[in-house]
Amino acid sequence: MSSESPAILIIEDDADVAKAARLLLERQGMSVAVAADPAAAWVQLAERPADVILLDLNFARGRTSGEEGFAMLDRLIAADRHAVVIVVTGHSGIAVAVQAMRQGATDFVIKPWSNERLLATVQRGVALRRAKLDAATAPPVADGLLLGESAAMARIRDLIARVAPTEASVLLRGATGTGKTLSARLLHQGSARADGPFVTLHAETADEATIAAQTAAAFAGTLVIDHVDRLPRGLQTDLGQRIEGIRMIATSRLDRAGLRAAVGEDLLYRIGTIEIEMPPLAAREGDALLLARHYRSVFEHRHGKPACAISDAGATAIAQAGWPDNVRELRLVMERAVLLGADTALGLDDLAPPVDYADGRALQPARSLAQSEQAMIETALKRHAFNVSRAAAELGLTRAALYRRMARYGL
Template sequence: MQILCIDDDADIVQAAGLIARRKGMQLTGAENPQVAWSLLAEQRFDLILLDLNFARGNTSGEEGFRMLTDLTAADPHAVVIVITGHSGINIAVEAMRAGASDFVIKPWSNDTLASKLERAATLARARYRSSFSPEEAATPLLLGEDSAIKRIRTLITRIAPTAAPVLITGPAGAGKSLTAQLVHRRSALNENPLIRLPAHADLDEASISSALEQARGGTVLLDNVVELPRALHPWLAARLEGMRIIATARGERGMVRAALDADLLYRLNTIEIEVPSLKERCADKALLARHFVERFSRRHGVPVRTLSDEALGAILADDWPDEVRGLQQAIERAVLLAGGEEIVVADLGIDSSHAPDAPLRAGAADLNLDRTERRLIEAALDRHRFNISRAAEELGLTRAALYRRMAKHGL
């Protein structure tokens, strides 16, 4: 049983680790959400211990609640025990309502924490068995620290349990289908199958009617709905009754709206989710790459290799025109072809023409990850005229985390 403890107090992490080991469990510590997401990208954890207050002297639980929301949105099966002080009991109760499985008050007794870990382990095993498949249960969905991805996870948490139609737009390969599946998995209709209807120019009324009949009482996924012949739009709009509708469409929101008949658009876009391109999620590239290395190493039964600094620099520099799907394919190829303990640039098969910053790969000095991080922070600060809150949101960091990184880089 693998436990992730997210707490900035090293003594708390050490104490929890000792109790976990006595119960035959392994505990890994993370001092902040950014480290936690990196670890979650590399392996699956059965339980999560989450401190509700990371910043010294902060007792509001704001950071912890934000992390709790992100964790449960990323993995609906997550088992989370929140940690709080005596003065935070009311906050812990609110956290239970927000998706936490249990809470523990510090200072705790060893027996109390041991008992809560055992109960949580039983719950985690039950949830794992009831999930769709071992691989799906092990995969953190919509992984990322980008502010747009965080907003999508929060939106899914709010709207998935409703019956509202959802229109998901974005580039090909960015994760629209994955987003649709997550909305369905968290809905009240998730026991019924998600009926996928791929739209294309040759689709006829009979084929559509058959799919809609199968989806009656459940959910239909209109995949790439803009490819449906325009003449069928009013006909389809009149028949979307008695089911939940999730639609995906390739392209920017404005383009998609213009391509759809007004009646059909009205039936589809009660809620709109726009999935960003990977180019807009630069800070997530390393996180996703490490996750895919772990995932494909496990799938193909090969040793888990590390990404060399040069390979990681190339991944950060590339535009990834095929989006997350392209990164996933490149990492799977690299996992299979790598000959040493590290994945190197040649293993990735990246087309150098896709990288606008070719000099970044020219020498080791320019591939330094600290320099890359500094450039990202400087660019965000410049764009937002040193508004720390806005720059932190763009970078997917808390204000405190951004201040720490600015101090690290002398900014």
């Protein structure tokens, strides 16, 4: 068992309740983080997995159904099959707590609790978590957060939850940065093979010896064929002969027509029992801004920066941008904005594309981001009859910054 201080996450909107639990557990040598709601909890979990999660079931005043808590419980268990979640409820919510345990919670405590009961419950949870991890041969998924509230992402999470426990092969298609690798890990984690190895075969560098070694290594776990369309035709037959009895997940950036042209029919049928198409960020309505705020909070926490809002103009640009490199690009932009941005609110200047330090050239801004910025500037100028001072104030820019943008766009 690890000698590291147990990590506890308390998800509780009542600050007094959270403080009481935190002080009690810290006196026992535990490392305690507090989140007031699920969004804040994901920020904490992105930084450090928790040994035990104390989860309140209601976060909106007056609600007692536990709906928010049940949704969070499902997401926590989907993100980490070894998660130990202890639900926290009032006396009137015992039936709700029992229902939560049927859905995967480990235990529950009743508010107001006795300190002895809470401490004993958490200590049992820590022991259970570490026993689970000691028994596992595969480490927990790092940063296993498939976030997003759009209908497209809800469908992806539902597909992963339904397919993961089966032995079916899965083909993950989608552009760079859409979450194919994370989805592959979650499929493995949700399977009966989760404690076995998670082996990645990089098609571009594969040879016969590599295929032989990695298919053998993955026999009790999962084999991921990364960029399956890049596997030379001469090696596809060799791979096809070795994958009997192996759980396979393949990834590709190509569409169906491109895959049919690049992958032999026999192998294509064997890797694609279930096909999951990862949606681009631009097709996930509302998710870009949700993810931007999530990554802003993650990087503020990671880099010790003060909390900073996103300006209205910045939020509009984020929501309307095309994000050609999807979540990967958004994550990079938000980390740079947190590190170098203003202390008050992150605006258009702070969300400018980063610099490619490898060759010193600035990366090209996403066309749709530039177009969105130009459209917002034109709208603001027209609204204020081309009064630059008023338009700049609305956009959260200085007059000089607005003049530079007007020159850039020929306004």
